[in-house]
Amino acid sequence: xxxxxxxxxxxxxxxxxxxxxxxxxxxxxxxxxxxxxxxxxxxxxxxxxxxxxxxxxxxxxxxxxxxxxxxxxxxxxxxxxxxxxxxxxxxxxxxxxxxxxxxxxxxxxxxxxxxxxxxxxxxxxxxxxxxxxxxxxxxxxxxxxxxxxxxx
Numbered sequence: 001x002x003x004x005x006x007x008x009x010x011x012x013x014x015x016x017x018x019x020x021x022x023x024x025x026x027x028x029x030x031x032x033x034x035x036x037x038x039x040x041x042x043x044x045x046x047x048x049x050x051x052x053x054x055x056x057x058x059x060x061x062x063x064x065x066x067x068x069x070x071x072x073x074x075x076x077x078x079x080x081x082x083x084x085x086x087x088x089x090x091x092x093x094x095x096x097x098x099x100x101x102x103x104x105x106x107x108x109x110x111x112x113x114x115x116x117x118x119x120x121x122x123x124x125x126x127x128x129x130x131x132x133x134x135x136x137x138x139x140x141x142x143x144x145x146x147x148x149x150x151x152x
Contacts, residue, residue: 033087044110045127064121090143122149
């Protein structure tokens with residue numbers, strides 16, 4: 001079977017376009033404003049309270065975002081955060097990002113599993129999602145929704 005150079009170029013371009021990574025925790029320290037952090041390994045009910053404590057120590061609010069690498073709306077959200085479109089209207093929020101497919105099994109016990117993405121959620125002290133919103137809109141509209149999801 002022969003693969004033409006053009007076909008290989010298309011495959012490579014598609015792979016590169018899908019490889020938009022989210023920064024790890026260590027990279028977050030260098031960015032002020034709104035942030036997205038990849039979820040570390042472990043049980044959701046264990047890591048969310050720990051990440052919440054760290055976010056509060058850093059003077060931030062923390063929300064869950066469940067997304068997928070193929071989701072155009074999820075990419076738009078990440079691009080808006082990366083471009084600083086939330087920095088002045090939302091301030092120092094941090095989103096912990098879970099993949100809707102790869103993290104499904106560990107999201108289910110915490111009540112965070114969803115088929116609707118992107119899904120944004122607040123969570124309680126036990127690391128269970130308690131309120132959520134699926135979908136995406138303008139940064140101004142979403143900032144108002146994000147503030148409502150924060151559990152004190």
